[in-house]
Amino acid sequence: MPGRAGDPADGRYIPRVKRSTRRYLVQGTLYVVFVLVVLFVVLSADWERIQPYFFNPEIAASLFPDIVLTAAKNTVIYTLIAFVGGVLLGLVLALMKLSPVLPYRWLATGFIELFRGLPALLVIFAFAFAVPIALEWRPPGGSTGAGLIGLIIVSSAYIAETIRAGIEAVPKGQTEAARSLGLNPLWTMITVVLPQAFRIITPPLTNELVIIIKDTSLLFIVGMALDQRELTTFARDALSSTASATPLVVAALLYLVITLPLTQLVAKLERHNKRGR
């Protein structure tokens, strides 16, 4: 049984090693284990076989420039559409959820709980194929547009909760000051509450943006025309035509090029916010 420090009964069983020496020994052991594991992986893997399959320079080169000019560009465009749409719809849902009118609250709560509870892939699939047939609706942008609407709806459900939390985090005194100056509820919301709420939720909202970037890969399900393809669809098609995993690796790197700066930004904003409080 590990004894507490300073417990005299302990001293008898532990060899007379200085506390600091013991700490160095433990840390040193951890480093040695790490080096051994790395060496094992590097030496045991057959790099001659793995390298051409995962990173074939010729295949990688053949992907450019289309993988950037079409696929990465489309990923960014779909992300922006889904994010802007998600924030706008999420704002409406958040305001409905805070509304004094009970049916609005019910409606918003039902919407949010439904689409947070469903897999995004299923919603996108439904909007791309089931909804257009059932409603005889021709979605703008074809099935890609319909899939995007599904993505907007899913993300809006999450963003709505973020925005609601942000609005509720604005001190009540701000609303009271605005109302006591004669500002009506609408102007109070627009000019006083929302600007502060969005400042508060910038880090979680940026996180939502990163999630949407990754979720645009789910749009592969709708089946895209060549010039509509985003990174994952593009890489998947290249995977089957080249019989190499290289396109996946290149696509993965391009995702990281987009998401890593954003996650760094989130971390920076969170540090900044902490200081500001």
Add this chain to the structure above:
Amino acid sequence: MAHPVTGSTTAPVAVPAIEVRELCKTYGSNDVLKGIDFHVDQGEVVCVIGPSGSGKSTLLRCVNRLEEPTSGVIMVEGIDITDSETDLDAIRTRIGIVFQQFNLFPHLTVLQNLTLAQRRAKKRGKREAAEIARRNLEKVGLAEKADAFPAQLSGGQQQRVAIARALSMDPDMMLFDEPTSALDPELVGDVLGVMKQLASEGMTMMVVTHEMGFAREVGDRVVFMDGGVVVEQGVPEDVLGDPQHERTQSFLSKVL
């Protein structure tokens, strides 16, 4: 009226600025205000004192319906503000409120803090609103801070900006809710100085405060509240110097 006003220095005016009758306010089973009769005449400075929890801030907040009264009548310049037909936003532009916690808008500059409601609620033009804002900033001694953000100001400066913000709406009266309670002691004087100046210009004022010196020097009338009722009121010399009621005596012996 239940409490005769003894020796008020202001001339009687037909319509009081604020008139409260039998005001009750209940939170659940907690009676905060138990039938308050209270008034402020035009041009009068009324200081409301009392222990914390006595209901004095709630009374002030009821006057522009930041709190919904449970029952009773509240008239502002003869208009019943508890009537659902009353345009509350319009009435509120005539009542300036200064809060304990300043409540400046942190995302706006000082000047924008002062012009926002002028433009949206009073529909003033950009230039006119800025002009009025700068005049009021000058009045509170902060003309050079127009482009600063609230976080860059000291507490005393923030509170003076809050006063200037309320004044920029050209209110008929100013309500102060413990305006110096959140301030470091050395900053209290500047804020009280601005309030004194306002009083000397004839502004109608209702001041909930713990500053007995201010109440004595500036107040036309002092109202002592305890336990949700008005216990005693009158000119400052009488209420603060020679309190008649036992509760007033015990409170004053603790704070003076």
